[in-house]
Amino acid sequence: MTADLRRARLAISAAFLVQGLVFISLTTRLPRIQDRWDLGELALSGVLLMMVLLAGVGSLVAERLAPRLDSATVLRAGLLVLAAGVAVAVLAPSTVVFVLGLATYGAGLGLVDATGNMQAVALEHRLGRVVLPSCHGAWTLGGVIGALITLGTGDVPWPAVALLAALPVLASAAPYLARDHGEAATSTQTDVPWRAIVMVGLALVAFYTVDTAAATWGPVYLDDEFGAPEDLVALATLPYLVASGLVRLVGDRLTEEVGAVRLLRAGAAIAFVALVVVVAAPSWPVAVVGFTLLGCGVAVVAPLSFSAAAALAGRDADPATRQARVDAVVARFNQFNYAGALLGAVMTGAVGAGSLRVGFAVPLVMVVALFWLARAFAPADENSAGSSAGASRA
Structure with a gap:
């Protein structure tokens, strides 16, 4: 790996990490946000719906730009929009301004989601091996840090939370991955195998239904159902x-050794058991055990979805056409993310x-579909065997 690619990989990982840190820092504060703005479950669902829809719009804007x-x-612009949204939402003097801040945050989230995955797919292509699981692992690491920050700063004045906006600015x-100007550019985006890609996209919907439900409603679940301590x-x-x-x-290595299809089916079995534990939990510590198992089960679905979709888009195509196809696919494929977020959050x-x-029970039902949908991930197995995943233009 060259020094430039090493720096680019660190930068891309940093973008994923910051996005995860900010997102989880906000979702783990949802009980406090509900109290601050007197929002019930239905009202909060409506606000989340708005944010998800605007994230979808942001992703489509990224496809165009x-x-x-x-x-x-x-990606840089999206990070700045994200920062502005966080600052406005936290410092809002009224409910209207708070909602406008979340709307801005949602649009920035879509821009960062789409372009962050474009960067990761481009890096995967240039390196010639699977790296998306570890890139998404950086998002998760950021989420862990965000949750720890919430646990450690539960008593700080609310305006201090606005300091999170500094991270996307930084x-x-x-130094993100620059476009390779030596490769031919083309506007041809026809003949994309959308039917096969949709099958992989449905797995992404199932994942984000589970993931968003856990991240958004998990803290509320412990608070409402079990009366767990607020902190x-x-x-x-x-x-x-x-x-x-x-x-x-360790997902890069697991995919290479086990294969995407087998890995996803094993994970789906673990996730199903985990959600049964969550739904039937007699106490909040048992529910926490269920959420922990759930994280093990669904971890690699999202990164392998993007790998498989990019592989399908770039299959049997010359380099220039492959670039155009994957440019179209990565941003549009990201819409499955928001369909899942819609089901999970709303x-x-x-x-x-x-x-x-x-x-x-909504994510419990959705995770069952992963057993059947896993067979659509055969292209990701081809990637792990050494074939190129395709790339978006950086």
């Missing part, structure tokens, strides 16, 4: 993230308005 400006430039200055509700998220992060950090809250035990 990345081919013109390059994904590194759009990350925007990192410990972040434990719904922290062990989940630690377990997920550990699996992701449907879990809406179905669980009376009891979040019932709400967590």
